Amino acid sequence: MEGNHATTQSGCGDPDRPAHPGGFPNRDAGKGDPQPAGRDVDFPVSVVLPAGGTGERTGLQTPKQFCSFLGRPLISYTIQAFERVSWIQSIVVVVARENTDLMADIVRRFRHRKVRAVPGGSTRHRSIRNGILALGEEGGERPAAGRPKVVLIHDAVRPFVDEDFLYEIATAAKEHGAAGAIRPLVSTVIATTPEGYLDHSLERGKYRASEMPQGFTYDVIHRAYQRCSQSDFDFGTECLHLALQYCGTNAKLIQGPPTLWKVTYKRDLAAAESIIKDAVSRSACFVTGGSARAAALAGALQEPARALGTELDVVPDLTGENASYLLKEWNFIQFSVDHSRPAEVEALLAALEAADRAPLHPLVVIWVQWSDSDELLGGRAAAAAAAAVITDLSSAAKLRNILLYGIQLHQSKDSERWERSVSKVAEIASVLIRERSPALVGQLLQA
Numbered sequence: 115m116e117g118n119h120a121t122t123q124s125g126c127g128d129p130d131r132p133a134h135p136g137g138f139p140n141r142d143a144g145k146g147d148p149q150p151a152g153r154d155v156d157f158p159v160s161v162v163l164p165a166g167g168t169g170e171r172t173g174l175q176t177p178k179q180f181c182s183f184l185g186r187p188l189i190s191y192t193i194q195a196f197e198r199v200s201w202i203q204s205i206v207v208v209v210a211r212e213n214t215d216l217m218a219d220i221v222r223r224f225r226h227r228k229v230r231a232v233p234g235g236s237t238r239h240r241s242i243r244n245g246i247l248a249l250g251e252e253g254g255e256r257p258a259a260g261r262p263k264v265v266l267i268h269d270a271v272r273p274f275v276d277e278d279f280l281y282e283i284a285t286a287a288k289e290h291g292a293a294g295a296i297r298p299l300v301s302t303v304i305a306t307t308p309e310g311y312l313d314h315s316l317e318r319g320k321y322r323a324s325e326m327p328q329g330f331t332y333d334v335i336h337r338a339y340q341r342c343s344q345s346d347f348d349f350g351t352e353c354l355h356l357a358l359q360y361c362g363t364n365a366k367l368i369q370g371p372p373t374l375w376k377v378t379y380k381r382d383l384a385a386a387e388s389i390i391k392d393a394v395s396r397s398a399c400f401v402t403g404g405s406a407r408a409a410a411l412a413g414a415l416q417e418p419a420r421a422l423g424t425e426l427d428v429v430p431d432l433t434g435e436n437a438s439y440l441l442k443e444w445n446f447i448q449f450s451v452d453h454s455r456p457a458e459v460e461a462l463l464a465a466l467e468a469a470d471r472a473p474l475h476p477l478v479v480i481w482v483q484w485s486d487s488d489e490l491l492g493g494r495a496a497a498a499a500a501a502a503v504i505t506d507l508s509s510a511a512k513l514r515n516i517l518l519y520g521i522q523l524h525q526s527k528d529s530e531r532w533e534r535s536v537s538k539v540a541e542i543a544s545v546l547i548r549e550r551s552p553a554l555v556g557q558l559l560q561a
């Protein structure tokens with residue numbers, strides 16, 4: 115399947131998985147376009163991300179929005195999910211005062227462009243109110259001019275939200291004044307007596323869980339927060355309720371995907387990490403260097419890699435149209451026949467550096483070295499030299515957030531043995547791409 119590039123079908127068949135959360139690779143986007151296809155939204159939309167909580171229920175010291183996955187804090191994944199949407203004009207992140215510097219550092223490190231951080235309040239409603247007020251000031255001397263028509267509110271700890279759903283909420287909010295995501299209830303809700311007995315239970319089919327995102331016209335949500343009581347600020351948990359009670363606005367409710375769930379407990383952090391790892395390991399670009407042997411290997415790898423959840427695009431090199439792969443959050447497999455000559459992998463690393471992509475998470479480059487068995491038997495020194503080369507290259511690459519791993523593939527005339535080696539390459543590559551283990555960086559693994 116060697117060519118300019120071979121398009122393959124998407125491997126994401128699970129409806130419970132986010133399509134492409136938090137700015138992860140979208141296989142369907144045009145190769146030169148790092149953004150998903152834009153929607154036509156002809157009114158200004160801004161976002162408030164409340165991130166001022168302490169995350170008590172996780173039992174961890176670090177607030178959950180600052181817990182890192184693959185070297186990147188959760189809040190950055192959520193910001194990216196909004197930032198990549200072309201019709202969203204600005205994002206206000208609300209953080210506790212003591213985390214202002216940390217947030218500024220995250221914005222700088224991950225090159226967030228549409229973000230402004232403002233101080234949070236003692237409760238979620240107070241934090242959101244601060245965000246809304248900050249949006250109202252965006253026009254400077256002419257505040258009304260800078261105000262968005264619609265404000266989307268979304269918990270910073272719900273990183274898996276996609277553009278289509280944001281579009282549904284934003285357009286419904288514009289039409290109805292307020293809109294929110296709902297999900298069916300998982301458990302029945304019951305009321306208890308003060309003594310701890312069952313008082314009554316609710317008919318589950320009639321109720322829904324209220325989730326995020328929610329959308330409001332600026333006027334409705336601003337007015338609701340101007341009018342609500344101290345008790346609402348202290349104990350309230352529902353923005354849609356404020357819009358109804360203080361502005362008479364009945365929110366339009368839209369069923370969202372299950373992935374809108376909120377990271378609340380420690381186990382949710384593990385679940386989020388697993389989803390993120392699945393998402394970043396979906397796509398790899400196999401660079402053959404024009405070699406027929408490499409093209410044959412890439413062809414043989416397609417099936418086992420797909421079975422392990424990774425789709426392979428195969429390209430001879432990364433010039434011309436194929437250079438756009440360098441700008442995406444893809445993984446790379448670079449093939450070379452002569453393992454003592456790292457020219458191809460050096461060129462790939464240099465090209466990735468020159469592309470200067472936003473460092474969203476570490477990128478994986480796997481250097482597959484073809485080795486003749488005979489050559490190996492007679493060449494312990496050559497094998498040691500190859501290992502030394504990859505160690506040196508990987509140390510330099512790591513400074514640029516690139517994880518370089520090596521796989522030595524041993525050619526065999528015995529077809530069974532050869533097939534085993536090829537599946538081994540697919541297995542090792544899938545694990546390396548998914549887990550991104552720092553411990554294995556610079557290792558030359560054997561297939």
Ligand SMILES: Nc1ccn([C@@H]2O[C@H](COP(=O)(O)OP(=O)(O)OP(=O)(O)O)[C@@H](O)[C@H]2O)c(=O)n1
Nearest residue numbers: 164165166167168169170171236237238241270
């Ligand atoms: N004073 C607060 C409290 C909460 N939040 C934010 O509101 C979102 C949802 O709230 P929740 O899950 O309850 O977060 P925490 O309050 O941090 O969690 P916990 O209740 O376990 O302490 C989170 O992004 C949280 O950072 C906020 O901006 N300001």
Ligand SMILES: O=C(CO)[C@H](O)[C@H](O)COP(=O)(O)O
Nearest residue numbers: 269324325326351352353376
């Ligand atoms: O579900 C929600 C919307 O209605 C909020 O996300 C929820 O209120 C968040 O806070 P908490 O988990 O503390 O209730």
